[in-house]
Amino acid sequence: MAASSMKWIKEITFGPHGLVPAIVQDGNTVLMVAYMNRRALDLTARTGYAHFYSRSRRKMWKKGEESGHVQRVVAIRADCYGNSILLLVRQKGPGACHTGHRSCFFREVRGGRLVTVDKPRFDPLKVYGKGK
Amino acid sequence: MAASSMKWIKEITFGPHGLVPAIVQDGNTVLMVAYMNRRALDLTARTGYAHFYSRSRRKMWKKGEESGHVQRVVAIRADCYGNSILLLVRQKGPGACHTGHRSCFFREVRGGRLVTVDKPRFDPLKVYGKGK
Numbered sequence: 435m436a437a438s439s440m441k442w443i444k445e446i447t448f449g450p451h452g453l454v455p456a457i458v459q460d461g462n463t464v465l466m467v468a469y470m471n472r473r474a475l476d477l478t479a480r481t482g483y484a485h486f487y488s489r490s491r492r493k494m495w496k497k498g499e500e501s502g503h504v505q506r507v508v509a510i511r512a513d514c515y516g517n518s519i520l521l522l523v524r525q526k527g528p529g530a531c532h533t534g535h536r537s538c539f540f541r542e543v544r545g546g547r548l549v550t551v552d553k554p555r556f557d558p559l560k561v562y563g564k565g566k
Numbered sequence: 567m568a569a570s571s572m573k574w575i576k577e578i579t580f581g582p583h584g585l586v587p588a589i590v591q592d593g594n595t596v597l598m599v600a601y602m603n604r605r606a607l608d609l610t611a612r613t614g615y616a617h618f619y620s621r622s623r624r625k626m627w628k629k630g631e632e633s634g635h636v637q638r639v640v641a642i643r644a645d646c647y648g649n650s651i652l653l654l655v656r657q658k659g660p661g662a663c664h665t666g667h668r669s670c671f672f673r674e675v676r677g678g679r680l681v682t683v684d685k686p687r688f689d690p691l692k693v694y695g696k697g698k
Contacts, residue, residue, distance in 0.1 A: 439678025455587050455599060462594045467587060467650040479675065512680055513670040514663050518599040520671040531646050538645040539652040543611065546571025548644055 465530040503527035528555035635659035660687035
């Protein structure tokens with residue numbers, strides 16, 4: 435994308451610490467929520483792959499850089515206030531979650547407890563184990 | 567719900583200002599993102615209707631209290647870190663957004679601009695106009 439076509443990014447209001455929440459959805463499924471700074475959003479748009487900012491590690495990261503489970507961008511949407519992003523993607527590989535689940539939202543409140551409602555799709559030790 | 571059945575709420579990690587982001591989804595559609603404090607999440611679970619905390623107005627609110635466009639809770643999910651909520655709902659009325667759209671995410675990046683990609687479903691002046 436040419437730099438001139440990134441003007442839309444000025445309409446995004448980055449909040450505390452220069453971040454906006456980004457919801458990642460593949461088809462019907464909300465996979466995860468992460469945070470983007472301006473650079474992560476810019477790179478996501480330019481490269482077509484989801485990039486986020488890790489608040490704990492204090493650095494930008496490309497989703498799937500370690501696991502290969504990258505997220506190909508289908509569309510970037512902004513909400514009415516321009517302070518949240520909805521990223522429509524195609525998730526590569528079996529899942530988005532570091533626990534081995536497809537979606538990070540694999541627990542649901544049932545009978546007063548948080549119950550796992552989706553089976554794991556991969557072994558996180560095999561995917562993330564090396565070097566950790 | 568009995569108080570004893572609200573133990574799951576202790577597994578939620580409220581972040582800065584005691585808030586967690588809550589993504590609201592109806593069927594395939596992500597309607598909005600808002601924030602919940604512990605009380606809003608508790609009331610959402612107990613009443614079966616979405617409640618949030620407004621950072622700008624600094625108070626809790628029930629979604630639809632003014633418009634009647636309430637959100638009936640279908641399920642409450644938590645992500646792997648317990649620091650984001652996915653609220654599955656049935657949206658009552660024509661839409662969730664104060665602009666008159668069904669979803670707050672009615673704008674998409676196309677050709678370097680944010681373009682409206684869904685038609686309005688109601689007239690916000692008629693729904694929210696009184697008393698404002």
